Amino acid sequence: MSQEVRGVISRSKGAPVEVTTIVVPDPGPGEAVVRIQSCGVCHTDLHYREGGINDDYPFLLGHEAAGIVEQVGAGVTDVAPGDFVVLNWRAVCGVCRACRRGRPWYCFNTHNARQRMTLTDGTELTPALGIGAFAEKTLVHAGQCTKVDPAARPAAVGLLGCGVMAGLGAAMNTGNVTRGDSVAVIGCGGVGDAAVAGAALAGATTIVAVDTDSRKLDWARTFGATHTVNASETDPVEAIRAATGGFGADVVIDAVGRPETWKQAFYARDLAGTVVLVGVPTPQMQVEVPLLDVFGRGGALKSSWYGDCLPSRDFPMLTELYLQGRLDLDAFVTEEIALDQVENAFDRMHGGDVLRSVVVF
Structure with a gap:
């Protein structure tokens, strides 16, 4: 059964973002619903708001996230409900020419969830980088979920999802x-x-x-x-x-x-x-x-591209280095904010006042 949660959307080019109700469907084959615990405010989200990526409005923003898998669809075996995961925006296909040559970090056929999240009136949302994690829950392809040690602080390791990994x-x-x-x-x-x-x-x-x-x-x-x-x-x-x-x-x-x-x-x-x-x-x-x-x-x-990373290889390794005290991911978190403070975080980003503002749920 679909769920209604709060999320941050961009309705039109340059307009301030807004918090509204979004509808998250049950996961289909190969998909997962993730309860978001944290999501960094990345410059790419601002690019989406400003029309610098495409004009497929409205956008569900946010993509630098960590959370708990809540549901999985048919055929999903790599993650299960209860797993702590960092989300990535390059779920590799495993069958393209790059993957077959043993270079999956160059995958030419990365994929996202097939279903769309919507507004309550049925308007389809475009999730930023196929994730859309400025929301209490989001729908992604299961391949976008990488299990890491649950002892890690979500606000810190979630940043591996984009900028820090890059x-x-x-x-x-x-x-x-x-x-x-x-x-x-x-x-x-x-x-x-x-x-x-x-x-x-x-x-x-x-x-x-x-x-x-x-x-x-x-x-x-x-x-x-x-x-x-x-x-x-x-x-x-x-x-x-x-x-x-x-x-x-x-x-x-x-x-x-x-x-x-x-x-x-x-x-x-x-x-x-x-x-x-x-x-x-x-x-x-x-x-x-x-x-x-x-x-x-x-x-x-x-x-x-994305630090030429392979999430299944790099995210757990870097999380372990963080837990060992050898990689200070906490230092990238300038401030923790609420969901309704994303627009203010964009302003602080413009001013160069932060490395990362992180939405914490």
């Missing part, structure tokens, strides 16, 4: 940072600071954090940055080279996603170094560099 994975998976490497991270919001934390966890000995906001550089130091550069005062390319013996960093991660920051990353890496783009550009952005520089510098130019 940053950690940009360093550890895409960038393949290893012991003794030098790493630079351009942009020190939630994703960038997670990349700093990932580089530290992987054993990098020099970690240069770059931003134009001194507050964010202070945050980066707490996550393991050994050097900080205020790009509004200092040329970041020259500063990164100076911090790495004049050579440039082994791995440079662009967590901003603008042409100018990508070019900084390109020229701030050592010969045969790696550039990782994890910040998301807009469709109109273009970058131009001399092709001879691409050839002459060698190395690798990569983009990082």
Whole structure:
């Protein structure tokens, strides 16, 4: 039998979000209903509200979540009612060409729940990133649920569902940072600071954090940055080279996603170094560099999708590191808020006052 719960929706482009009643159907084959315990306020949710993703309004926002599986549909075997899970937005199919080649983190056919949640008048909702977790309960594909240790704090490990995983994975998976490497991270919001934390966890000995906001550089130091550069005062390319013996960093991660920051990353890496783009550009952005520089510098130019993570592998491992005190996910939680404070959280995000506001139920 369907359930009525409270959720945060965006009805039209730019309009303030609102809390309203949504209808969550019983799970069908391969689906699960999850009782949400926490959900981070991610910049992607703001993109949805502003029409930056598509115009399939109304949206049920929220996607960076942890909770308890309440019901499962036919054929679901990997999770069961009572399991504590972190939700992910790339449920792998297992049969596409990427999955069959043993690279499921590149799955080209990820999927979500087939049924739609609705308003009480029957209007279908589009769940953000196929999740829609600014709600007391949500309907997802069971493959979007990853079991983790229930001893973990939901508000902290739920952030693995998007931004923190994107940053950690940009360093550890895409960038393949290893012991003794030098790493630079351009942009020190939630994703960038997670990349700093990932580089530290992987054993990098020099970690240069770059931003134009001194507050964010202070945050980066707490996550393991050994050097900080205020790009509004200092040329970041020259500063990164100076911090790495004049050579440039082994791995440079662009967590901003603008042409100018990508070019900084390109020229701030050592010969045969790696550039990782994890910040998301807009469709109109273009970058131009001399092709001879691409050839002459060698190395690798990569983009990082969701930190190239495999949730079934990475979420439990990172949760265990958190419980061991080796990965401070709590430090990403700037504030815990109620469901009706999401619009205010967007304002604080604009002001750069938070790493993450987290809705706690």
